[in-house]
Amino acid sequence: MTLEIIGISVLWLFLFLYVIVASIDFGAGFFNAYSSFVGKQHILTGVIQRYLSPVWEVTNVFFVFFFVGIIGFFPQTAFYYGTTLLVPASLALILLAIRGSYYAFATYGAKINHRGYIYMYGLSGLLLPAALSPVLAMSEGGFILMDNGQPYLDYWALFTSPLMWSIVVLSLTAVLYISAVFLTWYSAKAGDAKATNLMRKYALIWAGPAIVTATGIIYELRGHNPEHYARILDLWWVFAVSFLLFAGTVYLIWKKRHYGWAFILLMGQFFTAFFAYGASHYPYLLYPYLTIYDSFTNEAMAIALIIAFIAGLFLLLPSLYLLFRLFLFDKDYIEGKSDYHA
Amino acid sequence: MEFQDPAFMSRILTLLTLSFHILYATIGVGVPLMIMIAQWVGIKKKDDHYILLARRWARGFVITVAVGVVTGTAIGLQLSLLWPNFMQLAGNVIALPLFMEVFAFFFEAIFLGIYLYTWDRFEDQRKHFLLLIPVALGAAASSVFITIVNAFMNQPQGFEILNGEMVNVDPLLAMFSPAVPTKVAHVMATAFMTSAFVLASIAALRMLGGSKHIYHKKALFLTMKLGLVFAIATALIGDFSGKYLAEYQPEKLAAAEWHFETEEDASLILFGILDGEEAKYAIEIPYALSILAHGDPFAEVTGLNEFPEDERPPLWIHYLFDTMVTIGMWLAFFSFVYVVAAFRNWSFIQTRWFRWLTVAGGPLALIAIEAGWWFTEVGRQPWILRGYMTVSEGATTSGNVDLMIVLFAGLYVILGIGTAVVLTRMYRQNPVEKELAARENGKGGEEE
Numbered sequence: 001m002t003l004e005i006i007g008i009s010v011l012w013l014f015l016f017l018y019v020i021v022a023s024i025d026f027g028a029g030f031f032n033a034y035s036s037f038v039g040k041q042h043i044l045t046g047v048i049q050r051y052l053s054p055v056w057e058v059t060n061v062f063f064v065f066f067f068v069g070i071i072g073f074f075p076q077t078a079f080y081y082g083t084t085l086l087v088p089a090s091l092a093l094i095l096l097a098i099r100g101s102y103y104a105f106a107t108y109g110a111k112i113n114h115r116g117y118i119y120m121y122g123l124s125g126l127l128l129p130a131a132l133s134p135v136l137a138m139s140e141g142g143f144i145l146m147d148n149g150q151p152y153l154d155y156w157a158l159f160t161s162p163l164m165w166s167i168v169v170l171s172l173t174a175v176l177y178i179s180a181v182f183l184t185w186y187s188a189k190a191g192d193a194k195a196t197n198l199m200r201k202y203a204l205i206w207a208g209p210a211i212v213t214a215t216g217i218i219y220e221l222r223g224h225n226p227e228h229y230a231r232i233l234d235l236w237w238v239f240a241v242s243f244l245l246f247a248g249t250v251y252l253i254w255k256k257r258h259y260g261w262a263f264i265l266l267m268g269q270f271f272t273a274f275f276a277y278g279a280s281h282y283p284y285l286l287y288p289y290l291t292i293y294d295s296f297t298n299e300a301m302a303i304a305l306i307i308a309f310i311a312g313l314f315l316l317l318p319s320l321y322l323l324f325r326l327f328l329f330d331k332d333y334i335e336g337k338s339d340y341h342a
Numbered sequence: 343m344e345f346q347d348p349a350f351m352s353r354i355l356t357l358l359t360l361s362f363h364i365l366y367a368t369i370g371v372g373v374p375l376m377i378m379i380a381q382w383v384g385i386k387k388k389d390d391h392y393i394l395l396a397r398r399w400a401r402g403f404v405i406t407v408a409v410g411v412v413t414g415t416a417i418g419l420q421l422s423l424l425w426p427n428f429m430q431l432a433g434n435v436i437a438l439p440l441f442m443e444v445f446a447f448f449f450e451a452i453f454l455g456i457y458l459y460t461w462d463r464f465e466d467q468r469k470h471f472l473l474l475i476p477v478a479l480g481a482a483a484s485s486v487f488i489t490i491v492n493a494f495m496n497q498p499q500g501f502e503i504l505n506g507e508m509v510n511v512d513p514l515l516a517m518f519s520p521a522v523p524t525k526v527a528h529v530m531a532t533a534f535m536t537s538a539f540v541l542a543s544i545a546a547l548r549m550l551g552g553s554k555h556i557y558h559k560k561a562l563f564l565t566m567k568l569g570l571v572f573a574i575a576t577a578l579i580g581d582f583s584g585k586y587l588a589e590y591q592p593e594k595l596a597a598a599e600w601h602f603e604t605e606e607d608a609s610l611i612l613f614g615i616l617d618g619e620e621a622k623y624a625i626e627i628p629y630a631l632s633i634l635a636h637g638d639p640f641a642e643v644t645g646l647n648e649f650p651e652d653e654r655p656p657l658w659i660h661y662l663f664d665t666m667v668t669i670g671m672w673l674a675f676f677s678f679v680y681v682v683a684a685f686r687n688w689s690f691i692q693t694r695w696f697r698w699l700t701v702a703g704g705p706l707a708l709i710a711i712e713a714g715w716w717f718t719e720v721g722r723q724p725w726i727l728r729g730y731m732t733v734s735e736g737a738t739t740s741g742n743v744d745l746m747i748v749l750f751a752g753l754y755v756i757l758g759i760g761t762a763v764v765l766t767r768m769y770r771q772n773p774v775e776k777e778l779a780a781r782e783n784g785k786g787g788e789e790e
Contacts, residue, residue, distance in 0.1 A: 053459075054455035054456070054458070054459045055455055057407075057408070057411050057451035057454065057455065058448070058451050058452055058455065060411060060415060060451075061444060061447055061448045061451055063415070064415055064418055064444055064447070065444045065448070067418070067419055067422065068418060068437075068440050068441055068443075068444050069441060069444075071422055071429055071433045071437060071440070072433060072437030072438070072440065072441045073437075075429065075430050075431075075432075075433030075434050075437070076430055078422045078426045078427075078429035078430045078433055079426050079427060079429075079430040081422070082422035082423050082425075082426030082429060082430075082738065083426045083738050083739060083740055084740070085423060086423045086424075086738060086740045086742055086743065086746065087740075087742050087745075087746070089419055089423055090420075090423065090746045090749060090750070091749075093415065093416045093419060093420075093750075094749060094750070094753050096412060096415060097412040097413075097416070097753055097757065100408050100409070100411055100412035101408065101409065101412065101756075101757060101760055103408055104404070104405045104407075104408030104409060104760075104761075104764070105405070105760050105764045150739045152739075152740070297433065297434050297437065298434055298508070298509070298511045300511045300512060300513055301434060301435070301437060301438065301511055301513050304438050304513040304514070305437065305438060305441055308438060308441055308442050308445070309441075312442070312445035312448075315445065315449055316445065316448055316449065316452075319448075319449060319452045319453065319476070320452060322452075322456065323452050323455060323456060326456055326459070326460065327455075327459070
């Protein structure tokens, strides 16, 4: 295994973790706003306050980890992506700010629960994946072009690209699906039958669109980036495993059984698909300009970063375990029997 | 037109984000220590007031942390969005502390969540107190790592340049540039000092509002003592910073001091206005600049004449320097007077005008923080990486920065107002008297 592969695998793993934890966060906000809109409010408010509020900053760090890490391991990405992503990334930052401030202003202490704020918070959960996911389309090439040695983003090509839009739609359906499955489990654990039923219904509703849009992207890639498409076909069996895991999740949710396992299967489904996609993208970070080899940092820095990463994990894993034990696996806390907020 | 120059606009947006973020970051680094000290004093003295003090500070702290997280994420990403060429070059050498900062922050965020949501969950207060240690450590470590990156920009080392590429990179050497000791110490000490004075301001304001509760008196006395300790530390470190500048960045010190010609027995110039190379209406302290720079009243101090004109920082940083130093000195003096008077029971510290001066301490300290960061950043001009890359070479070529400035300015206004509204509402709805009464009746702190 080369240093380049180690670097990109670590980053890809953290991006995967961000996709999962952020989807739970984004989707929950949307479902909360939606129930408030149709008058079923407060079903989810408790869940959001008890689980999302203590952990949202941790969720945010996964994102920071990814973009700081990618500049560290592959500094040239700053040149290509930094220059071209100014507008979409700034919009994403503003949306993240709306979410962060919602937790700060509305759920801690002062409890400003203005409806407009709830809607903005919910809407930002949908707009964020829509602002972030086009980067995946851009990495396929054809949207970032060079002018006088300086990269620029061809907005027209991007916004008229069916590939870009399918990726956006997939990110939305995936967010809602992942979130609904997790919240079904969490509500069931909390013994909240009403919330469980509601979230189970949402999980089943969004399962279909999620798998259809995912397949649609592979189809779009055939026209847009044949090289990548061919490599995806080579890995068809991994995607097949992913599909089986998906079917397992839906079956369990349908049968109202083992919600915990259903969520674990879902993690497996996304893990296999995400890594198969990543592997088929190899070695490109940006078609056709940037591969993980020519953009890689020097060896001394790479080794230093990997050592720092391993040392960091020793600090992080026990702390994360403690966090989850207190807020995810502590029955009294989840059921809302106790409120220990400062 | 400067407004169409992406480099200029990138500077404006970075200035905007950093100026806003630094207020929250400073409080974010300093306040955990204050909460720790209050909670510790409360446990040791078995005084419920200090425990409640820690708890109420923590409640406000979480709001500022959230905004700090959000703006910190913004500046983290803006580094690559606005300065892609700089990050591409510097990423090869200084990515390590940036990466480590993420871990430090991870650590802090995890334990902050746990700390906040576990009040009264443990029988033993000391167990809960322990959870605060990683929060304070993580916050401090974050600021250390980020300051290391800034030190590297001021005094880069740990690499060689060959054909425009950085080779023979030594990441550890790059992390420990000569600018690190004074910079890190200065950032930490001023964060603690500022947080203490901000908290003192709040206590004084409550007392001016008519609250006679002993709780506020305890809060004020504690924070003023801490403020004094860290103000003295800041002054000492400031002296070392002067010596660092004289040795490694003499142009920054010379520009701050309007010191045009290299000369011995240099005097320190305070305030004044510039007429050509002549400082008018200024206060001149003989030999003071030589002492600040080299610890010797007769030592030679390098002047601006040693540097080509296009490598000199702008001369208005003199005022930033003066603002920072004056406020620092004033706060050290003021807290000294307060602490001595409090020990001797002199009553003038209880007069309204003295309380108002105490209230002013917090905002003044924050102004000094801003002046200090503006001074160090503008004082590095025209460099983004001193001696290797100028800000215009490091900036983006994207033409949309102006629009982003408008967006982010709007965001910061909303976040700033939001913080103020939420904090005042939170404390007004649940004043300490009410909470103490509720606790005596055996109810939890949050009950209304």
